[in-house]
Amino acid sequence: SYELTQPPSVSVSPGQTASITCSGDKLGDKYACWYQQKPGQSPLLVIYQDTKRPSGIPERFSGSTSGNTATLTISGTQALDEADYYCQAWDSGTYLVFGGGTKLTVL
Amino acid sequence: EVQLLESGGGLVQPGGSLRLSCAASGFTFDNYAMNWVRQAPGKGLEWVSAISGSGSKTYYADSVKGRFTISRDNSKNTLYLQMNSLGAEDTAVYYCAKGPYSGTGDYFDYWGQGTLVTVSS
Numbered sequence: 339s340y341e342l343t344q345p346p347s348v349s350v351s352p353g354q355t356a357s358i359t360c361s362g363d364k365l366g367d368k369y370a371c372w373y374q375q376k377p378g379q380s381p382l383l384v385i386y387q388d389t390k391r392p393s394g395i396p397e398r399f400s401g402s403t404s405g406n407t408a409t410l411t412i413s414g415t416q417a418l419d420e421a422d423y424y425c426q427a428w429d430s431g432t433y434l435v436f437g438g439g440t441k442l443t444v445l
Numbered sequence: 446e447v448q449l450l451e452s453g454g455g456l457v458q459p460g461g462s463l464r465l466s467c468a469a470s471g472f473t474f475d476n477y478a479m480n481w482v483r484q485a486p487g488k489g490l491e492w493v494s495a496i497s498g499s500g501s502k503t504y505y506a507d508s509v510k511g512r513f514t515i516s517r518d519n520s521k522n523t524l525y526l527q528m529n530s531l532g533a534e535d536t537a538v539y540y541c542a543k544g545p546y547s548g549t550g551d552y553f554d555y556w557g558q559g560t561l562v563t564v565s566s
Contacts, residue, residue, distance in 0.1 A: 339507070371552040373490070380540060380556040381482075381490065392554065424490050428550045433504050434480070434492040 340429035342437035349443045356412040358440045360425030363406060368427045370408035372401060375439075376421045384423075385410060412442075420444045447471040447555045449541045454560030461531050461564070467524040467541030467557055475499065475519035478544035480553060481526045483537035483562075493539070494526065498547035508534075531564045538562075 342362040350356035360370060370388055373381035383392050385401035388408065398413045408427075412419055425437040453465040467479070481493040494515040495504045503515050514527040524541055538561050542553035 369551065373553075375490075380558055381553075382556070383552060383554055386545075386552045386554070422489075426490075426492075426552060433506070434495065434550065436490040436492060439489040 340427075340432035340435050342425055342427060342435055344423075344425060344437040344440045346438070347441045347443065349445055350412075350415045351445055352417060353414055356415045356419070356442055356444075358410045358412075358423050358425075358442065360408045360410070360437050361406050362427060362435075362437075365406045365408055365427060366403050368429065370401070370403060370425055370427045372399075372408075372410045373424045373426065374419075374421045375424065381424065415442075415444055417444050447543065449543065449555060449557035451539065451541050451557045451560040454539065454562045456563045456565060457531055458566050459532055459564055462527070462529045463531065463562060465526040465528065465539055465541075465560060465562070467526075469522045469524065469541075469543070472543070474517075474522040476547055478547060478549040479515075479517060479524045480542045480544060480549075481515060481524075482540045482542050482553070482556075483535075484540070484559075485534075485537040488537075491537075495544070495549040496524070497549050502549060504549055528562070531562075533564050536562060536564045 372385040375381045448470045450468045480495045496515045512530045538559040540559045541557040543555040
């Protein structure tokens with residue numbers, strides 16, 4: 339089955355840039371997306387189709403891909419960005435798959 | 446405004462059954478694929494099942510195949526998940542999530558608030 343791998347945790351200082359990676363076999367050949375989930379809330383789509391931002395998502399959120407890795411970048415990280423972040427992709431065999439999630443801590 | 450409202454969760458004994466519902470509003474329901482995604486307590490997200498806008502195509506995660514059935518009633522703007530032979534591993538918050546197209550796959554652009562299913566004796 340297809341798997342996506344994320345670091346369990348990432349820490350960043352307020353105002354700095356946070357980068358969260360997501361790796362998977364031939365991920366560059368698929369579309370990746372990213373969700374933000376704060377405690378007690380439903381997930382929120384922040385990036386889709388590798389690089390696109392849904393309406394209402396701040397410009398400080400951006401996505402990129404290179405080879406087998408997709409990256410979510412948060413520029414000028416704010417305290418309110420502290421959350422769990424999940425990558426997700428579609429694979430013809432496993433169908434829809436999520437990464438294990440990354441807890442972003444804003445110190 | 447897109448709204449997805451799940452219901453039907455609760456406490457069920459191992460081996461039991463439960464049917465979840467998701468009432469949708471704010472968009473043309475039969476134009477979009479719908480999904481169920483679950484999250485066990487303190488764990489990550491797990492895609493469970495998907496159904497195309499017309500209902501003609503369905504997909505399941507290996508972990509629920511043969512036990513769960515996804516369906517939709519486009520006349521009622523409602524998505525369902527029939528869950529049978531439930532085990533402790535099925536304990537989770539179940540989210541209804543909308544796809545961006547009629548066909549399945551890709552991503553989820555709107556999520557419901559979730560309904561908790563607890564499997565325990």
